[in-house]
Amino acid sequence: QQQVKQSPQSLIVQKGGISIINCAYENTAFDYFPWYQQFPGKGPALLIAIRPDVSEKKEGRFTISFNKSAKQFSLHIMDSQPGDSATYFCAARQANAGNMLTFGGGTRLMVKP
Amino acid sequence: DGGITQSPKYLFRKEGQNVTLSCEQNLNHDAMYWYRQDPGQGLRLIYYSQIVNDFQKGDIAEGYSVSREKKESFPLTVTSAQKNPTAFYLCASSIGGHLNTEAFFGQGTRLTVV
Numbered sequence: 001q002q003q004v005k006q007s008p009q010s011l012i013v014q015k016g017g018i019s020i021i022n023c024a025y026e027n028t029a030f031d032y033f034p035w036y037q038q039f040p041g042k043g044p045a046l047l048i049a050i051r052p053d054v055s056e057k058k059e060g061r062f063t064i065s066f067n068k069s070a071k072q073f074s075l076h077i078m079d080s081q082p083g084d085s086a087t088y089f090c091a092a093r094q095a096n097a098g099n100m101l102t103f104g105g106g107t108r109l110m111v112k113p
Numbered sequence: 114d115g116g117i118t119q120s121p122k123y124l125f126r127k128e129g130q131n132v133t134l135s136c137e138q139n140l141n142h143d144a145m146y147w148y149r150q151d152p153g154q155g156l157r158l159i160y161y162s163q164i165v166n167d168f169q170k171g172d173i174a175e176g177y178s179v180s181r182e183k184k185e186s187f188p189l190t191v192t193s194a195q196k197n198p199t200a201f202y203l204c205a206s207s208i209g210g211h212l213n214t215e216a217f218f219g220q221g222t223r224l225t226v227v
């Protein structure tokens with residue numbers, strides 16, 4: 001049972017373009033939604049996160065949009081750069097279950113120069 | 114410097130062998146987690162521990178065992194009962210509680226059955 005569905009699985013964007021990755025969840029007990037960035041052979045690192053009482057959060061070129069009623073959230077990378085090429089994971093945390101994170105399947109982003 | 118250290122980086126296991134993956138953190142975090150990563154499937158939770166001497170099964174605990182004798186350490190044993198152990202294993206830790214706390218990940222251990 002996949003509680004967090006992520007799309008697309010892979011994405012190719014030209015340098016300077018906008019990368020958009022979408023996630024949907026079902027469990028309304030999730031209370032915290034982070035995005036992680038992972039480079040090959042490395043562990044994931046937190047990129048940006050949002051709580052469900054906020055509809056949008058922006059940090060530099062990265063923006064999370066959150067739609068609580070639709071149970072969907074997305075990551076937008078503005079002015080995408082080749083250095084952004086990595087795998088991105090959305091996740092959802094359930095505080096009353098040990099704070100464990102449930103991850104989406106990941107999106108492999110390639111930004112072409 | 115603070116962080117999570119996983120060792121070894123690469124591990125090879127023969128059929129029928131148990132192997133133990135090490136995870137140590139010096140962040141003074143209460144909670145620790147083990148995830149398994151397979152291509153195209155994201156990260157799946159194996160076990161987690163919120164406090165010393167206590168741990169719970171995650172979504173795919175069969176064939177794995179853990180211990181939490183010290184706050185800093187959360188080793189994972191991949192037993193011979195795990196039929197498909199080849200994967201990238203990630204350990205993580207967080208402060209715990211109900212805050213917006215970040216989970217920090219180690220650099221992973223790539224386990225291969227030979």
